[in-house]
Amino acid sequence: MKSSFTKITSKNDKISDMIRVNQAGEFGAQKIYEGQLAVLHNDKTIREMLEQEKIHLETFNKILIKRGIRPTALSPIWSVGGYLLGAATALVGRKAAMACTVAVEEVIEKHYKEQQDMLEKDNKEKELIKIIEKFRNEEIEHRNTALDHDAEDTQGYELMTKSIKKITKLAIFLSKKI
Ligand SMILES: [Fe+2]
Numbered sequence: 235m236k237s238s239f240t241k242i243t244s245k246n247d248k249i250s251d252m253i254r255v256n257q258a259g260e261f262g263a264q265k266i267y268e269g270q271l272a273v274l275h276n277d278k279t280i281r282e283m284l285e286q287e288k289i290h291l292e293t294f295n296k297i298l299i300k301r302g303i304r305p306t307a308l309s310p311i312w313s314v315g316g317y318l319l320g321a322a323t324a325l326v327g328r329k330a331a332m333a334c335t336v337a338v339e340e341v342i343e344k345h346y347k348e349q350q351d352m353l354e355k356d357n358k359e360k361e362l363i364k365i366i367e368k369f370r371n372e373e374i375e376h377r378n379t380a381l382d383h384d385a386e387d388t389q390g391y392e393l394m395t396k397s398i399k400k401i402t403k404l405a406i407f408l409s410k411k412i
């Protein structure tokens with residue numbers, strides 16, 4: 235009895251961590267695009283990606299509330315950090331901003347893929363699985379859009395994307411528990 239209870243709790247904890255980190259990630263993504271737009275005054279392509287991130291964030295905000303999951307305590311840091319990352323890369327240039335998008339979206343897309351695999355056989359989470367699948371596809375689109383807009387032509391592309399990927403992974407790691 236006790237062991238099965240522990241099992242259920244830890245599974246719920248895992249899903250709560252998942253939703254917390256997704257909400258944090260979408261919040262960060264929105265801030266990055268806002269930072270980019272502050273520099274690249276209403277770039278149409280970036281604006282379109284931001285609009286989708288807003289829907290992603292709103293969706294996870296709602297799920298968070300519905301399930302009574304506390305949000306990450308790190309929001310203020312992700313707010314400033316995301317915005318600065320977006321603005322800084324945009325200041326380097328539009329291609330650098332696109333490189334930032336490639337790096338962030340690639341990490342988020344893989345992260346969603348891991349969640350998809352984890353939830354695959356969970357019949358109670360079909361709705362959540364659908365959401366993750368849809369958002370993952372949109373993150374892949376964002377990455378592809380950024381590649382189409384010459385992300386790879388920015389100077390120091392490899393180093394830049396590697397560094398941003400590391401930062402994004404660290405943010406994901408921290409947002410799971412804090
Ligand atoms: Fe997103």
Ligand SMILES: [Fe+2]
Pocket residue numbers: 263283287339372373376
């Ligand atoms: Fe995205």
